[in-house]
Amino acid sequence: MSNSLYESRILIVDDTKENIDVLGEVLSQYKRNVALNGEKAIKIAKEKRPDIILLDIMMPDMDGFEVCRILKADNDTKDIPVIFVTAKNLIEDEVRGLELGAVDFISKPISPPVVIARVKNHLELEIARKELEEKNLELAEALNNLKTTQNQLIHSEKLSALGMLVAGIAHEINSPLGVIQSSNKSIFTDLDNILSNIALIGKFLNYDNEIKFNNLINRSLKKTNTLTSLEERLFRKQLSSDLEEKKISNFEEIAEILVELGIYNNIDEYISLFNSNDALKILNSVKKIASIYFSNFIISKSVENVSKIVYSLKNYVGFDSEGKKLLGNIHETIDTILTIYHNQIKHGIEVIKDYKIDKLFYFVPDQINQVWTNIIHNSLYSMGGKGTITIKTYIENDYAVIAFADTGEGISDSIKEKVFEPFFTTKPHGEGTGLGLDIVNKIIKCHNGRIELKSEVGYGTTFIVFLPYILE
Numbered sequence: 001m002s003n004s005l006y007e008s009r010i011l012i013v014d015d016t017k018e019n020i021d022v023l024g025e026v027l028s029q030y031k032r033n034v035a036l037n038g039e040k041a042i043k044i045a046k047e048k049r050p051d052i053i054l055l056d057i058m059m060p061d062m063d064g065f066e067v068c069r070i071l072k073a074d075n076d077t078k079d080i081p082v083i084f085v086t087a088k089n090l091i092e093d094e095v096r097g098l099e100l101g102a103v104d105f106i107s108k109p110i111s112p113p114v115v116i117a118r119v120k121n122h123l124e125l126e127i128a129r130k131e132l133e134e135k136n137l138e139l140a141e142a143l144n145n146l147k148t149t150q151n152q153l154i155h156s157e158k159l160s161a162l163g164m165l166v167a168g169i170a171h172e173i174n175s176p177l178g179v180i181q182s183s184n185k186s187i188f189t190d191l192d193n194i195l196s197n198i199a200l201i202g203k204f205l206n207y208d209n210e211i212k213f214n215n216l217i218n219r220s221l222k223k224t225n226t227l228t229s230l231e232e233r234l235f236r237k238q239l240s241s242d243l244e245e246k247k248i249s250n251f252e253e254i255a256e257i258l259v260e261l262g263i264y265n266n267i268d269e270y271i272s273l274f275n276s277n278d279a280l281k282i283l284n285s286v287k288k289i290a291s292i293y294f295s296n297f298i299i300s301k302s303v304e305n306v307s308k309i310v311y312s313l314k315n316y317v318g319f320d321s322e323g324k325k326l327l328g329n330i331h332e333t334i335d336t337i338l339t340i341y342h343n344q345i346k347h348g349i350e351v352i353k354d355y356k357i358d359k360l361f362y363f364v365p366d367q368i369n370q371v372w373t374n375i376i377h378n379s380l381y382s383m384g385g386k387g388t389i390t391i392k393t394y395i396e397n398d399y400a401v402i403a404f405a406d407t408g409e410g411i412s413d414s415i416k417e418k419v420f421e422p423f424f425t426t427k428p429h430g431e432g433t434g435l436g437l438d439i440v441n442k443i444i445k446c447h448n449g450r451i452e453l454k455s456e457v458g459y460g461t462t463f464i465v466f467l468p469y470i471l472e
Contacts, residue, residue: 011050038062223262382408411455
């Protein structure tokens with residue numbers, strides 16, 4: 001479509017050539033195409049994309065109503081304004097035409113001034129509509145670019161914070177991996193020991209001994225408490241005395257293995273086993289089986305710890321460019337960030353949680369993770385690695401309230417008004433961009449929420465976030 005009025009193209013459709021000639025003469029200041037039937041009109045409309053169509057209704061084969069219906073059903077032609085030019089002037093004809101998508105009716109015989117005025121008005125409206133559409137597209141593109149830039153800024157700030165945590169996170173992952181490796185070696189060693197004695201065990205385990213053997217294993221697997229050195233010595237001494245009274249050979253070695261297995265009393269049922277010439281080998285096999293069980297338990301817990309860290313990292317780094325609100329657990333987002341910061345927290349920071357929001361509600365998880373990251377990071381920095389962070393969540397009116405209170409150095413009144421300004425920071429050069437709390441403020445506003453700051457120098461700072469409590 002042309003954006004200049006008199007460069008506009010008009011398609012005139014009528015099965016009577018004389019009518020076309022009259023309209024063509026009246027509208028001679030515009031570019032014109034003509035069609036004597038509906039099929040030809042549809043073809044020209046798709047090829048030439050006229051700015052407006054003057055359409056007769058009463059035509060053979062395909063009337064104007066059908067032509068209009070087809071044009072409006074086609075994405076290529078649906079936005080072209082259609083004006084019916086017809087001798088049909090009944091109200092129901094006008095209603096039908098408007099329902100099909102026509103913008104106006106001109107009655108035959110035509111009045112040239114009316115035709116000129118109507119066509120000019122609709123062309124101007126169409127030009128204005130097109131210009132508005134182009135402006136909307138430009139605005140949409142600008143908004144999209146702005147959102148992209150904002151998301152990239154948030155992501156950059158997020159990765160910057162993550163970069164400072166990499167060493168601690170590596171330690172958090174390497175520690176359980178070291179435990180897994182050590183436990184795995186123990187399992188291989190214990191299995192070799194058991195396999196070397198498998199024939200002996202099989203020969204020894206008649207029905208009665210098999211029950212005792214299994215009971216020893218089951219009791220050892222129930223060991224939960226860890227004894228002090230003094231307690232171990234006392235139990236060994238008592239068991240050695242009991243076994244010596246019962247004339248058991250190797251009573252000291254057997255007592256030591258029993259203490260390691262967590263069996264300190266009720267040993268009478270195993271006396272026949274202890275009297276065996278291979279008692280030490282049998283008991284050592286029980287010990288190795290128990291060791292394999294506990295090594296497997298340690299590996300499982302270590303994998304669980306690594307998985308928790310990886311899951312938290314995945315949630316943290318995940319980049320949701322669309323910013324779609326999802327039904328989520330606000331406490332899980334807080335715990336994700338606490339897990340990420342665990343290495344910095346565990347050496348001197350006490351975290352107190354008072355969670356009282358018991359329902360899921362809608363928010364953008366990725367963005368909210370960034371809010372908690374900045375707030376927790378600022379608290380840790382302010383406290384210098386020593387202090388307490390108290391996190392409270394509760395419902396107040398129609399808001400979910402999340403409050404982070406630290407026991408850091410606090411913020412002076414002269415600075416409070418500036419902390420949410422972009423590029424403002426109290427950190428030394430190179431340690432902060434000054435964008436963290438500005439981003440936090442923008443994210444919370446995008447959620448139609450607000451953030452409040454309470455602080456007193458020497459007593460600490462509290463950030464209180466209010467998010468709309470949207471349940472559905």
